[in-house]
Amino acid sequence: MAPDTQSDTGATERFEDVEWDELGGLGFPRRTQALVVATVAYAAAVAYDLFVTDDAVLSGTNWLFVLTLLVGAFFVAWPLAENRRLTAYYWRRFKRNRAAVVSAAYLVVVFVVGTLGPLVLTEPELNILAAYQPPVYLSVDSAVPTTCVGQTADGLCHGTWQYPLGTTSDGKGIAKLVVFGMRVSMQVGLVTMLIVVSIGTAVGTSAAYFSGLVDELLMRYVDIQQTFPTFFLFLIVTYLFKPSLFLLITIFGFLGWGGIARLVRSEALQRREESYIRAAENAGASDGWIIRRHLMPNVSNTVITAATLLIPSFILFEATFAFLGLTDPATPSWGQVIASGRGDLDGAWWIATIPGVFLFFTVLAFNFVGDALRDALDPRSEGDA
Amino acid sequence: MSMHWYVARRVAWAVVATYLILTITFGLLAVAPGDGQTAFAFEAATEGGDVDEARETFDEITGRDEPLLTRYTNYMVNMATLNWGWSFTRNQSVMDALAAAYPYSLMYAVPATFISIVFGYAIGLYSATHQYTLTDYLGTFTAFFGISVPNFWFGIMLILVFAVDLGWLPSYYQTGRGVWTLANAKQLVLPVVVLSTGAIAGNMRYSRAEALEYVHADFVKTARAKGADDWRVLVRHIFRPALVPLMTILVADILGLLFAGAYITEVVFQIPGLGLLSYKAIIQQDTALVMATTLVPVFIAIVGNLVQDIAYTVLDPRIDYGDR
């Protein structure tokens, strides 16, 4: 249907009718070229970091995050930009849900601030003298902070713009901690989602397409994996090995794809029966071609929705483990700050409260967006508002 | 395929899964660095003992000096015979530690489970049958709150408001109060609320979505055409068929949500149940206890899945036993 030999100029308009078929990334010479360039550049940079230089340029998690952003750009943003008409259609459907539009805007802010913020800001520093400062416009009994950075009046210490969200018990600015926490949450959510979606989609489509023994083996494996509660597995692993963000992403990524695989399989099984797959088979297309070009694009909407709804659970897991102190203490995370404020509820209520508000709204926003995406992308599932 | 054969196959499957999981944990233990050894050695050192000797003793106790296969066999036999080892931080056998802790977990988890099922399903069914009303929107919004709020933070916020500011309820759990006393009930209120909020939201969403599949089903119209009243239609013709798919979610959901949630809840409220036991064991590097307290929920998950699949066959007359 989509000729590979289209010239660049004519391609865009003509392809408007092809819609999601282009997700496979084969029909676009320009995109394919860019993809190849990006892949090579990425591989070279990782290799340089691994083998050439001694001090790491980026941590493993950061490399994975960059990869996630590349994948997102090439397989979500680019096709959406190419298929303007379809994008406009989805947007019209999406924006009917007002809460989801606000949520999406909030998430964009969190994403941009969380990605760029840590690049320009210095890490939050320990400063005992600035401990327990209240947020700006708020005040607290001056007995609470050892010294008050802002003004003291009537026995109350007032917050200052120097620490707009106040400080922790060791004088770290909560605003900064929140920004660094955004990065952790976004990284955990997006990178884990990428791993889960990649493996889940590959396994699900393979099981559906090859059926028989392959299907049986893969799905029985998924059964075992789904039985095992990842929460407790991670507890064991984090106990036995050194805890880190990378480990958390890996564990949840490589053990969390069962649900997506089942979903993709059942969706693909329905699609498989449809005539365009039969037509492609009759035309002599190879298995790989059919999976890549016909099955995957048609289950992508289901996958995107499910994936969006998985992100908040990963973010919550990370926050929970950080709260328990079972992640790398050097990585500033919302859960960690909440834990540090737990003992100071009497005087410095804001330490535990503020990062939690951000965490709550981030998770809520992802849930709203996922819900709206389901309505926008899949007209069949109108039941669950 | 007959139902008996299906059940037998499921039981065999559960045994295989258990075996695999035990093997995997043994593998993890075998390749893990340090293990409890360091802590043991550290303890010996602080008490003025010989560190190297302590290491050897530890290896002897844990059998680390034996060949891998022997250790594997011993491990499996010990697991199977419920000889789960000795907790050196508590100076009691792991089994005793578990036995002492689980009543505390049940004390709030049972009411929370009950509440989350009853309220979750009730609100979900009401929402589904009163779609697009104000109550439905409120219910949906509550569900979003419930699934989005981090339970540890929610717990802390509740403590902040109801214990620190208002002083109505205690902020930490204290043992030594009778199980059936008012004081005990008061200190269980917040843990139950925290644990059930997420579960209510989950159950509500699922039951609403499932019930919606049936609210407009032809057979529900048939039931109404027969002259059944609303309540009868709701219970017998919407809820009962919806129960079949709900069963599949229920067990996994309760296990996942409640177990992980309970762990956090116990840490936040300092309830000395299985979660806090496990957490303290992790902090104090008590390997035997860590293993036991994390494997117990895993085994319960396996049994839960088994029970769920068997319950499914009873609830759904249409099930094809060859299908799974």
Next chain:
Amino acid sequence: MTDPLLSIRELRVRFDTDEGVVQAVDGVSFDVERGETVCVVGESGSGKTVACESVTRLIPMPPGEIAGGEILFDGEDLTEASEKRLESIRGGRIAHVFQNPQSALNPVYPIGAQIVEAIRLHRDVSKQAARDRAIDLLDRVGIPEATARVDDYPHEFSGGMKQRVVIAMALAADPDLLVADEPTTALDVTIQAQILRLLRDLQAEFGMSIVFVTHDLGVVAEIADRVVVMYAGRVMETGSVHDVFDRPSHPYTKALLDCLPGQGQSMRPIGGTLPDLKQPPAGCRFHPRCPHATADCRTGTHPELLPVGSGHDAACVYYGPGYDSTVIRGESVSESRAADGGDAVADSDSDHDTTGGDC
């Protein structure tokens, strides 16, 4: 003559949807006498199902709403009746059979239990007595070995057999009126004929009235005493089955009859589509598709039903003053075709969109 069993007067039903208010039924009137079979005919979306389900308020409310009119059943206005009262009428005096037998039975209960439920909702009998009656009913509707099959689940029956079970369930409390909504549409043709015969036999035995909703004129000819032709929420024509088939008096009825295969001519689809019921066309609802439409048809309100014979009415301006009704009914179906060079009713040009035609 006694009062009719069911008398629907100027019934209006609307649905409040996101896109606007849909006037699904807009001033529909017809009667059902005791023991007779009335067929309500129309395309999908004509409001026939909504009108019939409104009788016992089975339509979902909200979004549905009975906005006006009366439904007199045995002298009692059901639009005024309480929900409790309606519950005792549903299944007790007015029973329903729906289109799709595959989904009309609750999958998680044995069929016997579902019939027993219907019996015990209206008759104060023991479980055993209800079960015996259920077996009798199953036997009566032609389920072989009813005693053995009473505890089987719905998925163990074929579509035709399920429809027999649904009919047995409808007969559970000996109703006065059976509303059958396209009960044969989802079935194979041979099974259709069996079910129709079964309904006729049961009517003779139980003496109930039947309202039979269908879009299939072949079925109408088979079973109806009287016919009500509906279009876009209005009644277009009503009369005895002979009058309507032999002397169709509304252009729409004629168009429908032209659709019928096996008349010696080729089937002729009706051009155009059903109007949007959120904004129905002014004047006659059918005028955008009517070959005879005049300026009067395009303005004002929908024409009233006017008598064109004894017990035979049609809602068309051609029966009013100043019109020559022979344009519509003077010519037979075939004559009209010949006169208009085969283009009288349907616009069958190949380049025209005929998707709305329901043939």
